[in-house]
Amino acid sequence: MTRKVFWEDPYRDRLETRVARVEGDDVFLAATILYAFSGGQESDAGTIAGRSVLAARKEGRDIRYTLAAGHGLAAGDAVSGVLDWPRRYRLMRLHFAAEIVLELVYRHLGPVEKIGAHIGETKSRLDFLMAASVGPHLPMLAAEAAALVAADRPIVSRFSDEANQRRTWEVEGFGKVACGGTHLRRTGEVGALRLKRDNIGKGKERIEIYLAD
Numbered sequence: 001m002t003r004k005v006f007w008e009d010p011y012r013d014r015l016e017t018r019v020a021r022v023e024g025d026d027v028f029l030a031a032t033i034l035y036a037f038s039g040g041q042e043s044d045a046g047t048i049a050g051r052s053v054l055a056a057r058k059e060g061r062d063i064r065y066t067l068a069a070g071h072g073l074a075a076g077d078a079v080s081g082v083l084d085w086p087r088r089y090r091l092m093r094l095h096f097a098a099e100i101v102l103e104l105v106y107r108h109l110g111p112v113e114k115i116g117a118h119i120g121e122t123k124s125r126l127d128f129l130m131a132a133s134v135g136p137h138l139p140m141l142a143a144e145a146a147a148l149v150a151a152d153r154p155i156v157s158r159f160s161d162e163a164n165q166r167r168t169w170e171v172e173g174f175g176k177v178a179c180g181g182t183h184l185r186r187t188g189e190v191g192a193l194r195l196k197r198d199n200i201g202k203g204k205e206r207i208e209i210y211l212a213d
Contacts, residue, residue: 003032004063041181109137166178
């Protein structure tokens, strides 16, 4: 099983580790700081032993990293994993911004069904089954999200079931949610947000979330 240091310390941008095994262009590490796509959050960018990671994907409790052909790595090799930290930090901020907005939607507009989500480097989005436009609610959602960000509350991430790799985040008094992503330490790190509505089909509404900076 790959030790997921990105859960232990999501702010760490470099890790000395070893190659656990190699399958052609793909390598598996004993421990890693490079997150693989899950729950809508895009994979991290970075390098392993100076080779760019072309793709990362979960495989059971391991993570498979694809490198360019001819990478020359072998099981047991000592390697450095280096994270593209600016990209990761934007992903973490946009991820938690989406978590805040989602909880507010459930609180004020529920019951609604979330049918999709994606967290990228430039924006995050949430898709819902909704008969009416979400547009009129955006000012209220934005104001409440801004208030939580301004309060700079602690965000506690922990295992709810370590044996099965299940995790939660919690902001006391706001919400506790199952999520295996990488999370900020405090709500204030999200910064100022901008929300935008997009209609993606009859009975479907999308909220796009942007960082104001």
